Amino acid sequence: MDSDSRNSPMFNQSVEKGLGILAAFGSRNRHMSLGQIAETVGITRSSAQRIVFTLEALGYVTKDPYTRRYELATKVMEIGCNYVAANTLIDSANPFLSAMNSNCDETVSLTEPCGTNMVYVASFTSRKPIVAHMAIGSRMPMYCTSAGRAYLAGLPDEEIRSLLRQAELKPLTPNTLTDPEQILANVVEGRVRGFSMNFEEYYLGHMNVGAPVYNKNGRAIAAVHVVAPSSRWTRDEVLGKLGPMVRECAGAITNAVRAH
Template sequence: MLKTTTRAESGLRDLTEEQRSDTLFVRSVEKAMNVLSAFHHADGPLSLSEIAQRAGVDRSGAQRMVHTLRTLGYIRRDARENGFLPGIRILDHTLDTLRLDPLVRFATPVLLELRKSVRERVDLSLFDDLRVLYALRLQTKRQNFYATLVGHSVPTYCSSGGWAIMSKLEDDQVRDIVERTDLRPFTNETITTVEEVIEKVTETRDNGFALATSQIVSGEIAAGFPVLDANGNPVGAIHIAGSLSEWTVEDYINHVVPLGQEAARAISYY
C-alpha cells in the first residue's frame, strides 16, 4: 500500500537512560513535549486515552499534562467536544523559529526573486536527519493544502532536496541515513532500495543538482540544490517543483537548474 501522508519521521534515536539520568534533564518537560508530539500523525481531534497512548504516559499523567497545557493555551478542546487539538499559542513558537533563523531570514528575498523567475513552486527545506522540513513555501498557480504548510516534511531518501543534501555528505553518512529509513513508497515510481538511493546521490554529486520525478507526488518533477553553512556543511536545500504534464525533463532542467544553482550559491555560507 502506498503512503497517504508525506509527513516524515525525524529519525531521532530514543534517549538513553544515561541521558535521562543527567541532573540537568527534566523528565516532566520530556513528558509534556511527548504529549504535544502526540498530534504529529493525527487526522483529527484526539481523546485523552489516545494522547496517553501516543505519548507513552499513563492516563492520569496525560490528564494532568493536557489540563496544564490547555490552561496555558498550548492545547484546546475541539469545538464539537470530540477531543483535543493543538492550541494557537504553538504558532508563537513557529514564528520565533522562523524569524530568528538566520538562513530563513537571509534566504527569503532570494527565493522570492527565484519564484518570479522560474514561475514554479519554490521551497526552502532544513535538514533533519531522515527528513527535510519545509521552512519556506512559495506557491504559484498550483495550490493544494499540504503544499502550502510550513513545517511539513518529506523523507530525505526520496526527495530532490534530500538527494542534494546527501550529495554533500560522506558516503558512510549517506548509507547510515538510508539504512535507518522506512523505504516504503509514496508513488509507484518511488525508489525503495539503499543502492538506488546511493546511485541518485552519486548522480547528484556529478551533476551539481538533484532531479526527482514522481517520487513523492505522481506527475511532479522537482529539482534540488544544497544549501551550505559557513563551514561548508549541508543544512538545507532549495526545491523547485513543476508538473510533468507541462514540462519535458530536458526543458525543465534548462529552465530551472541555472537559476536554482545561482540562488543556492547566494544563500550558502550565510
C-alpha cells in the same frame, strides 16, 4: 535521539511526554480525547491527564466543552514563529527564493534537515495550480525527494549511508527508489551535477529538482527545491532549465550565508 541521551539522569521524561503530546496532533488527529492522546503517545491515561491539564493551563491546548476532546491552541504557533524569526538562514534565503519564484513561476522552497526528513522553513508558491501544497513546518523524507537528496549530496558518503539505514525506505509511488545503493548512486550523480532530481517518486504529477545550501565549513545545512508539475514541464525542460536555476539560487544563498 541516541540511547545515551535518553538514559542520562539529566533527561526529563515529563518534557518528552509533553512535547510528544503536542506533536501527536495534526491533520489526521485534529481533535483527540484523553484516551486517544494517551494511546497515540504511548503513555498511561493518568500521565496524559496531568500533562494535558498543564498544557491547557499554559494555553497550548484547548478542550471543547461539549465533546471534551482536545485540540491545539494558537499559542503553539509562537514556538514555530520564534524559530523562523531567529533563523538568519531564512532571512538570507528569502530574496533569492522570491526571485527564482518570479523567474519560473513555480513553487520554490527552502527546507532544513530533521532526522531523516526535510522540514519546510520558507516557500514561495506558484500562482498556477499545484498538485499538493506543503505548509511551513511540513516534513518530507530525504530518501525520495530532490531536497533530501540535495542535502545528502552535501554530506560524506558514510553519513549518507547511516541516514538511509535509519530511514523507512518504502515506495510512495510506483517510481520511488527504495534500494539504498540506488539512492546513494542518485545522490552522488546529483553531487557531480550540482542539483538532484526526483521524477514523481514522492507525488505522482510532481517532478522536482533541488540543490544544497552550504555553511562556511562546506557542509550542507539546507536545500532549495522547485516543484515542476508534469502537466507543465517535460523531464528535459526540468533538467535543462530548472536544474541550473535551482543550482544558482542555492549558490547565491550559500554566498549570503558565508558573508554573515
